[in-house]
Amino acid sequence: MKRRTFLKAGLVASSAAANCVRTDREAPKGTLRVGAGSDRYNTAPGRFTLTTSRPNAHVGEPPARPNNRFEARPWLFESWTHEGEGAYVAHLRPGVLFHDGTAFTADTFITSARQFIATRDFIGLDPASLRRVDDGSVRFRSKTGSALMVDNMTHPSACLFLPRDQAGRKPIGTGPYRMVRYEPQRVLEVERFDGYWGGQSKQPRVMYRFLADPQTRLLALRASEVDIVSDVVPEMLLSIEKNDPGVTVLRSRPIRYAALFCNLHGAPPFHTLRDLRVRRALALAIDREALARVMYMGQAVPARGVLPGWMFNLGDEFPRGFGMDTAQATRLLDDAGWTRGADGMRARDGQRLRLRMVSAFPNASSVKPMPEMLAQMFSTIGVATEIVEVEDEQVYYSAYADRGQADLFLELAGNANADPTFLLYNAFHTATPWPSYRFHAPGAEVDARLDAARHGTVREEIVAHVREAHRLIVDKHVAVVPLLSVPAFVLTRPGVAINMFENVDWIDFGDATIGA
Amino acid sequence: MRGRLGRRLLWTLTTIALMSMVAFLLVAIAPGDPVVAELRFMGVPATPNTVEALRREFDLDAPLPVRYARWIVRLSRLDLGESIASGRPVAAELARALPWTLQLAFVSLVMIVALSLSTGLAAALHPYGRLTTFLRGLTIMAISIPVYWLALAAVGLGAVVLGWSTVVSDASLGGLLLPAFILSLAPGLAIGRVVRQRVIDERLEDHVRLAVALGRSPAQILIQDVGVVIGPSLVTMWATTFGYLLGGAVVVERIFDRPGLGNLALHAIAARDYPVLQAYLLCAGVAFVLVNAAADLLSAWLDPRLRRSRVDD
Numbered sequence: 001m002k003r004r005t006f007l008k009a010g011l012v013a014s015s016a017a018a019n020c021v022r023t024d025r026e027a028p029k030g031t032l033r034v035g036a037g038s039d040r041y042n043t044a045p046g047r048f049t050l051t052t053s054r055p056n057a058h059v060g061e062p063p064a065r066p067n068n069r070f071e072a073r074p075w076l077f078e079s080w081t082h083e084g085e086g087a088y089v090a091h092l093r094p095g096v097l098f099h100d101g102t103a104f105t106a107d108t109f110i111t112s113a114r115q116f117i118a119t120r121d122f123i124g125l126d127p128a129s130l131r132r133v134d135d136g137s138v139r140f141r142s143k144t145g146s147a148l149m150v151d152n153m154t155h156p157s158a159c160l161f162l163p164r165d166q167a168g169r170k171p172i173g174t175g176p177y178r179m180v181r182y183e184p185q186r187v188l189e190v191e192r193f194d195g196y197w198g199g200q201s202k203q204p205r206v207m208y209r210f211l212a213d214p215q216t217r218l219l220a221l222r223a224s225e226v227d228i229v230s231d232v233v234p235e236m237l238l239s240i241e242k243n244d245p246g247v248t249v250l251r252s253r254p255i256r257y258a259a260l261f262c263n264l265h266g267a268p269p270f271h272t273l274r275d276l277r278v279r280r281a282l283a284l285a286i287d288r289e290a291l292a293r294v295m296y297m298g299q300a301v302p303a304r305g306v307l308p309g310w311m312f313n314l315g316d317e318f319p320r321g322f323g324m325d326t327a328q329a330t331r332l333l334d335d336a337g338w339t340r341g342a343d344g345m346r347a348r349d350g351q352r353l354r355l356r357m358v359s360a361f362p363n364a365s366s367v368k369p370m371p372e373m374l375a376q377m378f379s380t381i382g383v384a385t386e387i388v389e390v391e392d393e394q395v396y397y398s399a400y401a402d403r404g405q406a407d408l409f410l411e412l413a414g415n416a417n418a419d420p421t422f423l424l425y426n427a428f429h430t431a432t433p434w435p436s437y438r439f440h441a442p443g444a445e446v447d448a449r450l451d452a453a454r455h456g457t458v459r460e461e462i463v464a465h466v467r468e469a470h471r472l473i474v475d476k477h478v479a480v481v482p483l484l485s486v487p488a489f490v491l492t493r494p495g496v497a498i499n500m501f502e503n504v505d506w507i508d509f510g511d512a513t514i515g516a
Numbered sequence: 517m518r519g520r521l522g523r524r525l526l527w528t529l530t531t532i533a534l535m536s537m538v539a540f541l542l543v544a545i546a547p548g549d550p551v552v553a554e555l556r557f558m559g560v561p562a563t564p565n566t567v568e569a570l571r572r573e574f575d576l577d578a579p580l581p582v583r584y585a586r587w588i589v590r591l592s593r594l595d596l597g598e599s600i601a602s603g604r605p606v607a608a609e610l611a612r613a614l615p616w617t618l619q620l621a622f623v624s625l626v627m628i629v630a631l632s633l634s635t636g637l638a639a640a641l642h643p644y645g646r647l648t649t650f651l652r653g654l655t656i657m658a659i660s661i662p663v664y665w666l667a668l669a670a671v672g673l674g675a676v677v678l679g680w681s682t683v684v685s686d687a688s689l690g691g692l693l694l695p696a697f698i699l700s701l702a703p704g705l706a707i708g709r710v711v712r713q714r715v716i717d718e719r720l721e722d723h724v725r726l727a728v729a730l731g732r733s734p735a736q737i738l739i740q741d742v743g744v745v746i747g748p749s750l751v752t753m754w755a756t757t758f759g760y761l762l763g764g765a766v767v768v769e770r771i772f773d774r775p776g777l778g779n780l781a782l783h784a785i786a787a788r789d790y791p792v793l794q795a796y797l798l799c800a801g802v803a804f805v806l807v808n809a810a811a812d813l814l815s816a817w818l819d820p821r822l823r824r825s826r827v828d829d
Contacts (some may be wrong), residue, residue: 013714028681038783040557044603049558121566157558184602184612185775209684212779215668215772219682393556394548394788433563 006436031189031205034509035220037231038212039185043169046119050171050427051179053156055208055230056505057190059099060159060173062092063117064150066418070311071459072151076104076160076174080150084457086142087129088149093477094136098179099298104133112160113140113158123152126359147457156505177203177510180412183212190508201510211389212324215239221491222246228509229491229500234366234412237297237489248492251299254485254501256414258295258367259304260357260374261440261480266404271353273407277336279478282408284329285381288483291373296486303482305474306427312420312463319474321482329381346382354408358400364389366412371485374410401436407437412486416503420451421468428473428480442477521813528809536591539797540584543790550788551576551601557601559785574791576613587794597791601783606795609780617776620769621761623689623696629754631704636711637738643716655705667698667771685772695772699765703757710753714746721745748815755811762807763800769779 036055043050051059064072064080076078081088096104103327110130112243118127129141144150152158161171170179177190188208192201209226211217214236220226229236240247260282262273273279288302304321305316335441338346346353347464355378357483359371375385390396400406415423429450430441441447453465474480488504495515501507551570555562571577574597575586590597602755631648631802637762645827655792658666685691718724767779773779777796784792 033672038781038786040601040787042554042558042597042601047554047558047603053558074709117779121563183602183775184609185779209773211773212782213773215681216671216771216773219671220666223679223683225683318549392548392786394553394786397552398547398549 002466007404008466009333028205030203031207032203032228032509032512033226034206034208035211035217035226035229035231036208036209037214037217037233039188039210041184041188041436043180045115047278048116048161048171048452050182051173051188051190053158054505055188055509056156056159056207057179057188058175058177058209058472058508058510059179059190060116060161061175062156062158062160063153066104066154066503068310068446068501070346070415070418070502072154072418073471076109082147082150085145086145087139087480088141088147088441089133089137089139089463090150092136093197094137096174097195098174100170101164101195101340102162102172104174105135106138107135108162109138110159111163115163115216118397120155120157121225123155123158124149140428146454147459148419148421148454148462151419152417152422176416177206180205185212190510201276201508206510213506215445218491221493224493226494227493228512230504230507232489234296234492235368237299240297240366240491242297246493248494249297249299249498250490250498251487251501252489252500254301254303254308254487255309255311255416256301256411256412256486256488257303257482258291258370258410258484258486259303259306259480259482261409261411261432261437262478263404263407263409264442264477264479265439266407270356270404270407272353275336276478277332277337278353279320281329281332281336281381282378282383283478283481284332285326285377285383286322286374286481286483287324287377289324291370291484293462294373295367295370298488300484300486303485305482306465306480307415307471308485308512310416314420314463314467314470318467318471319482320471321474322423324379333383342383343474344382345379345384354381354385354386354407355386356386357408357410358388358396358406360392360410361396361413363391363396363478365391367410374483397436399475402438404439408463408481409440414486416505420459420463421450424466424469424473425450425454428469437451440479442473442479446472446477446479470516522807526598531652531805535801535805536588536798537584538792539801540587541580543793544580544583544798546788548572548788550790553788555601564784570600574598580627591798595794598791599784599789601789601792602692603786606791609792610777610795610799612716613775613777613780616774617762617765617769617778619692620696620699620774620776621758621764623692624699624760624765625754627696627700627702628707628757631700632707632750632754635705635708637715639708639712640715640719643712647784648712648784650768651705655709656701658705663698663702663765663767664703664771667695670694670698671771683773685774691772695765695768695774699761699768707750707753707757711746711750714749715742718745743812746820750814751818752811755807755814759807761805762803 041050042048051057061076063075063077065075067073076093076096077090078093080088082088086141092104092109099105102108110132113130114127118125124146126141126143130261132140133139148381159173161173169440176193176196178193180189180191182188183508191205211220214233217229218236218239240249262279264274265272292300292302296450305319331344337348341347354413357371360367371387375387378385401409426434428441428446430438431445432438449465449472453462456462456465473481486504498512500506500508531631543559551567552562555566575583599609635651639651642648671683675683681694682691685695724737724741766782769776769778770782781796784796
């Protein structure tokens with residue numbers, strides 16, 4: 001081959017590569033631009049989440065949505081009745097249209113629900129039970145006899161679409177926006193649906209840009225390349241100064257918890273926390289006010305439990321949580337036989353009181369510098385701490401949490417489900433489907449409460465059981481040591497206002513107003 | 517030459533076969549479960565029924581050797597499977613990401629060649645001058661500074677402070693320059709150091725001194741006497757760097773939000789998306805091996821000594 005030919009071939013290859021990459025169109029004028037995290041939409045049948053989670057682009061809608069107490073409120077279901085033993089009758093909202101003009105009726109609900117709700121195992125809808133009562137009403141049944149099935153339908157993955165369009169390219173829902181284009185890992189663009197039953201959204205078009213790196217999302221906001229950042233991780237807050245003129249930090253009521261999950265059933269050497277006195281001593285040694293001042297731009301508050309009092313109308317009475325009382329913590333450890341040595345650290349039968357703390361779920365960066373602060377606080381009562389930092393969620397679970405390979409597990413998480421039993425059952429019941437959480441289950445007493453809640457038929461009764469289970473888990477068994485209650489955050493550029501909500505999935509960014 | 521080609525081909529095929537095994541095993545033995553990861557991401561409890569059904573669907577319930585054999589059989593039919601995290605065919609995921617990476621890799625390669633030649637020759641012409649000292653310092657800095665920080669600083673300065681570029685890079689040449697520059701800086705300057713040293717060494721060789729005595733111009737000497745000798749080894753270095761770039765510049769693609777192979781791999785690692793990861797590792801490895809094989813052949817074609825031995829073959 002002649003050299004000139006070789007060079008020509010190289011040029012042709014380069015231009016071919018350049019042509020293969022579609023040039024991103026400029027966002028049309030009047031388009032609201034939202035910086036989202038990485039694109040994790042799934043288009044596979046049974047796991048379909050395109051446009052729903054996350055971000056939720058409000059293309060599809062679920063039968064019910066959470067209200068501001070996280071109770072299910074009517075949405076595509078105008079009303080529903082639990083007739084007992086998991087049997088339901090629901091009345092569909094009249095006047096609802098899919099984006100192609102198809103009416104939302106009992107028949108379209110049934111075909112859609114079979115594909116999009118019955119495939120979500122956690123909802124427990126029996127697909128064979130779906131029956132048309134009349135054009136606007138349906139009957140269905142829970143596989144487990146649950147009275148909380150509609151509450152579980154508030155999950156974004158229960159959004160309904162026309163089944164024939166679920167192949168993944170352009171889902172057709174009933175929401176205020178319809179999908180215009182989707183480029184995986186790049187962009188999702190939606191436009192206002194004029195036939196929406198719930199009135200017109202303020203923004204005619206919304207463009208979601210998938211920006212995987214948190215700092216890139218923040219820089220894009222500062223450079224006015226996006227108007228809103230919907231996916232805010234705690235690391236981003238460290239880069240924002242108070243009264244930053246380029247960024248407005250919006251926060252919800254506290255919803256997430258930062259907490260230490262105790263290993264109640266660990267095999268040696270991770271069996272120290274089987275002793276309730278040691279767990280209680282740790283809980284009493286923590287200065288939560290100090291943590292709240294340092295962490296999350298000072299926006300978090302000391303926590304008393306893992307569920308906030310406003311959620312489900314739980315109230316603020318229980319659990320009581322823990323104040324800081326190092327004198328009592330010291331007494332508890334003395335009672336447990338852990339005595340201080342010459343270096344101030346405790347030991348028993350020649351073995352030092354040294355705990356392994358794994359930091360953290362979802363990653364170590366999200367809780368920095370909490371582990372170091374906690375270790376310092378524990379050292380004041382003579383407890384040594386080995387901090388293991390894990391950035392990868394999968395390693396956190398598979399190497400440590402699933403196998404109980406630590407004494408304490410630091411987590412920043414929260415309940416986003418309208419089913420009041422969801423978090424406590426999955427995190428503290430011995431029959432939890434999440435294997436790592438079996439190490440935190442206190443046992444029969446809590447199981448009985450949570451089972452009673454799951455089998456309850458009246459919501460107030462269910463919530464009462466959850467309230468008591470929460471108290472037992474935190475106050476009595478100290479299966480978890482609450483640290484902070486943390487709000488959800490959204491970042492906007494100055495002049496952009498949105499209706500904040502605790503579950504970011506349900507914030508309708510299309511209702512944002514943009515000032516001058 | 518035919519013998520050289522045959523040996524090279526055999527070696528390449530063996531390497532690719534071994535790589536397929538390594539790619540499969542590395543992913544399979546890594547901690548984490550893709551099915552549980554996906555369910556966790558969806559925010560739904562991983563009930564045994566769901567987990568079992570998904571494991572069966574993605575062929576994760578069979579013993580490792582069986583899975584590997586099935587993977588190879590599917591691979592022979594060019595079926596790379598389906599992504600667990602996105603539900604799309606893996607081949608489509610790779611095809612979507614590849615042009616972004618190719619584009620960035622080509623432009624970066626051009627910059628690397630330009631940077632290495634310009635800085636290397638400039639330093640060679642003034643081996644003990646201020647420029648050389650400056651370039652040495654710059655090279656050390658470029659190599660020492662983490663690319664993540666450099667990229668963020670460049671974006672912050674270029675897009676937020678000066679407004680010369682955008683944070684979110686698009687497919688236009690303008691959107692490509694900054695990421696390509698960040699990517700090419702360290703390797704370009706490092707290879708420039710090699711160029712400098714090779715030119716200085718070559719200037720002392722007899723054939724160059726003879727060319728000087730014959731009164732040939734410095735440009736002629738540089739191209740015809742020095743360039744011909746050092747060219748093949750530089751081609752190998754550029755090709756090796758290009759091979760790495762084809763694997764996807766993970767950090768730069770992430771910071772500049774380019775949905776190329778590096779970004780795809782990063783997503784796949786976080787989600788433990790086995791089919792995507794295995795296909796990615798295999799493709800990146802194959803690209804590296806092929807580019808190196810091409811570089812070897814190109815070097816042989818460029819080097820007059822090897823050309824002569826080619827005749828002997």
